[in-house]
Amino acid sequence: MSGCCDDDSNLELLQTRQRGTLNRVLGINLVMFFVIAAAAIYAHSTALLADSLDNLGDALTYGLSLYAVSRGPEVKARVALFKGGLILLAACVVAGQVVYRMFVPATPIFEVMGAFSLVGLAANSLCLYLLWRHRNEDVNMSSVWECSRNDIASNLSVFVAAGAVWITGSQWPDIVVALGLVWLLFRSSIRVISSARAELGSSRRTNM
Numbered sequence: 001m002s003g004c005c006d007d008d009s010n011l012e013l014l015q016t017r018q019r020g021t022l023n024r025v026l027g028i029n030l031v032m033f034f035v036i037a038a039a040a041i042y043a044h045s046t047a048l049l050a051d052s053l054d055n056l057g058d059a060l061t062y063g064l065s066l067y068a069v070s071r072g073p074e075v076k077a078r079v080a081l082f083k084g085g086l087i088l089l090a091a092c093v094v095a096g097q098v099v100y101r102m103f104v105p106a107t108p109i110f111e112v113m114g115a116f117s118l119v120g121l122a123a124n125s126l127c128l129y130l131l132w133r134h135r136n137e138d139v140n141m142s143s144v145w146e147c148s149r150n151d152i153a154s155n156l157s158v159f160v161a162a163g164a165v166w167i168t169g170s171q172w173p174d175i176v177v178a179l180g181l182v183w184l185l186f187r188s189s190i191r192v193i194s195s196a197r198a199e200l201g202s203s204r205r206t207n208m
Contacts, residue, residue, distance in 0.1 A: 018134060018141060019066060025148070031208035032123045036116055043112035044171075046101050046178040047158045050094040051069045054154050054185070057090045058127075058147045065144050074139040077199035078142040084193035087147065091185035098178050101171065108174045113162035121155035127154060136151055143192045150188050154181055 033055040040048035061083045126150045135145035157177045164173030 017191045021130050021134060022066045022144070023063045025130055025144075026059055026066070028123050028127055029059040029062065030115055032120055033059060036120055037115040039112050043109040043116075044106040045158075045161075045174055046094070047106035047161045047174045048096045048108070048116060049115050050149075050178050050181045050185075051099055051117065051158050052153050053090045053093055054147075054151055054181075055120070057086050058151065060086055060126075061144060061147050065141070073202075074200060077196045080192055080196035081200065082134065083143050083147070084189045084196060085184050086189075087150075087189035087192060091182045091189065094178055094185070097187045098175055098182070101175060101178075106172055107169065108162075108165050110162045110166040113165065113174070117155050117158035118161060121152065123157070124148065124151035124155055141164045142195065144187055146192055150184055153184060157181060 033052050036055060037049060037052035039045075040052050064079050064083060067079065096111075128151070131141070131145050131148050132142040136142065157180055159176035161173045165171070
C-alpha cells in the first residue's frame with residue numbers, strides 16, 4: 001500500500017515540476033514572439049520572421065503541454081500529434097513568406113537581424129536549460145524538448161544570415177536561411193508526429 005502511495009506522490013511531484021517549467025518557458029516564448037516579430041517586420045527579414053513564428057508555435061506547444069501533463073499516455077500522444085501539426089503549419093507559413101519575398105524583394109536590415117537573433121538565442125538557451133531534465137520523461141515533454149532544440153539552430157542561422165546580408169548587401173542569404181529553417185521545421189514535425197503516432201498505437205494496444 002505504501003508503495004502505491006509513494007508512486008502517486010512521485011508522479012504528482014513530477015507533474016508539478018513539469019508544470020512549473022512549462023509555465024516559465026511559455027512566458028519567455030510568448031514575450032519573444034512579440035519582440036522578434038516586431039523586429040522582423042521592421043528589418044524586412046524572412047528568416048527573423050520564421051524565428052518569431054517558431055516562438056509563437058512553441059508558446060502554443062507549451063500551453064498544450066501544460067494541459068497534457070496530468071493526462072494519460074493516449075492524451076499526451078494526441079497532444080504531441082497536434083504539436084507536430086503546428087510545427088508543420090509554421091514551416092508552410094515561412095515557405096509562403098519566402099515565395100512572397102521572391103516576388104517583392106527587400107534587403108533586410110542586418111544590424112536588427114543580428115541583434116535580435118542574439119536576444120532570441122539567449123532566451124531560447126534559457127528555455128533549453130530549463131527543459132533539459134524533462135527531455136526523456138514522456139512523449140509530451142520529449143516533443144517540447146524537440147521544439148526548444150530547434151530554436152537554438154534557428155537563432156544561430158539567423159545570426160549567420162545577418163552577417164551574410166552585411167557582406168553581400170543582398171536579401172538572398174536571408175531567403176536561403178529561411179528555406180533552411182523551413183526544412184528544419186518540416187523534419188522536426190515529421191519526428192514529433194511519428195513519435196506521437198507510435199505512442200498512440202502502443203497506448204491503444206495496451207487498452208485493448
